[in-house]
Amino acid sequence: MRSKKFIFAVFALLCISTLASAFTIVIDPGHGGDDPGAIGCKSKEKDLNLKIALLLGEKIEAECPDITVVYTRKKDQTLTLKDRPRIANKNNGDFFISIHTNSAQSTKACGTETYILGMAKAGANLEVAKRENSVILLENDKESYQGFDPNRPESYIMFEFLQDQYNDQSLLMADLVQQQFAKKTDRENRSVRQDLFWVLHQTKMPSVLIEVGFISNASDENYLISKKGQNEIATAICEAVKQYKYEYDKKNNGKYQALKAEVLDSELPTYRVQLFAVKEELGANHPSMKGEKNLTFFKENGYFKYTSQPVGNYEEAKKLHAALKEKFSDCFIIAFYKGEKISVKKALSIKK
Ligand SMILES: [Zn+2]
Incomplete structure (x- = not known):
């Protein structure tokens, strides 16, 4: 029960944070x-x-x-x-x-x-x-x-x-x-x-x-x-x-729904690049985002953790990481599976 609630909370946050573009x-x-x-x-x-x-x-x-x-x-x-x-x-x-x-x-x-x-x-x-x-x-x-x-x-x-x-x-x-x-x-x-x-x-x-x-x-x-x-x-x-x-917003919601479906339905893990974590949710175009659009966040241990949009495989995540590292030197790859954050190692072990 607890984990279902958690999953729902993560989805709700992902959706809310991306919908308010x-x-x-x-x-x-x-x-x-x-x-x-x-x-x-x-x-x-x-x-x-x-x-x-x-x-x-x-x-x-x-x-x-x-x-x-x-x-x-x-x-x-x-x-x-x-x-x-x-x-x-x-x-x-x-x-x-x-x-x-x-x-x-x-x-x-x-x-x-x-x-x-x-x-x-x-x-x-x-x-x-x-x-x-x-x-x-x-x-x-x-x-x-x-x-x-x-x-x-x-x-x-x-x-x-x-x-x-x-x-x-x-x-x-x-x-x-x-x-x-x-x-x-x-x-x-x-x-x-x-x-x-x-x-x-x-x-x-x-x-x-x-x-x-x-x-x-x-x-x-x-x-x-x-x-x-x-x-x-x-x-x-x-x-x-x-x-x-x-x-x-009406036009862009199509995109966000696709994202939601990808996260919900994916039988495989998705990867994101985590850029930074802060205690409070940031306004749109906050300087910390360094001009990056379409960031999303999830909430964990009282922190708002800002990430890239999810990608479907690790190779793509590595490319994204290399690109984002120029602006966010401490960024790193994280993985989600069925709405829960898991280790990258575990994600890599999950096959179809
Ligand atoms: Zn004039």
């Missing part, structure tokens, strides 16, 4: 510091972007404990355009959200729009992309952009062979964001668009760039300055993030 959102408040972005009658873009971004992060942290929030900036600070994707990539983000405020010659233009990376419609003049990319011109180290000049249409040739493997996910989030704007705000819905943004091109994850309204339009600017407006915009984006995460 690690997910990191990188929030990028556009501009900042020396770069004010667009300027309105009463406000600067960099300040509006930051306020909405911080509010969004706060909401996500309060409502989604399984999502880690990373910011590219949390204060009025100058960042190069390159810094932003670099921060996102370094933190292994699962989604990148860049927040901007629009501006136009005509003071009548108003409303929200969300961009994904892609070729603009024929005839579009790259107005928004040019403006958002133009921060490069303020930087000293222009060479590192490989001659990219945001104002020269020829420069956009570098995007020509664009193959965006994250297109579907980016589009899903963009749609959700605009739907939520329509639901939760009274702003005009300028819908989902695509254009060639440097930051979206450089992030190795699905991404969107949200223009939360026009600073050049009096009604939009007053709305974006107001607590009510900022709150509605942040709430709408947070809601879209929650829906996106729900879809993401």
Whole structure:
């Protein structure tokens, strides 16, 4: 009886720990510091972007404990355009959200729009992309952009062979964001668009760039300055993030169920590489995980023991061990059989 309970506990832990998949959102408040972005009658873009971004992060942290929030900036600070994707990539983000405020010659233009990376419609003049990319011109180290000049249409040739493997996910989030704007705000819905943004091109994850309204339009600017407006915009984006995460988990659960079945049904032992043990369960993307995704844990003697995913044979486990040893010098191979941890020696003696 005791051992059955133990087996159940191990399975429950394996399942819980893998189901609550690690997910990191990188929030990028556009501009900042020396770069004010667009300027309105009463406000600067960099300040509006930051306020909405911080509010969004706060909401996500309060409502989604399984999502880690990373910011590219949390204060009025100058960042190069390159810094932003670099921060996102370094933190292994699962989604990148860049927040901007629009501006136009005509003071009548108003409303929200969300961009994904892609070729603009024929005839579009790259107005928004040019403006958002133009921060490069303020930087000293222009060479590192490989001659990219945001104002020269020829420069956009570098995007020509664009193959965006994250297109579907980016589009899903963009749609959700605009739907939520329509639901939760009274702003005009300028819908989902695509254009060639440097930051979206450089992030190795699905991404969107949200223009939360026009600073050049009096009604939009007053709305974006107001607590009510900022709150509605942040709430709408947070809601879209929650829906996106729900879809993401639904998709990934298939994988975890396969893992569960493998452990439950296997007539042969499975092997894992144990990386470290800690007294408390760690949050997603904890620094101790050193950027490794899909870690799982089991609980033993009061410790949470973090391991790789299981593999079906010892040779594979040895390869995995060799690879992980570079980051986790003390890691070692362990074995499970029918839900119980057994010695590797015993596991090797079990034949079909
Ligand atoms: Zn901007």
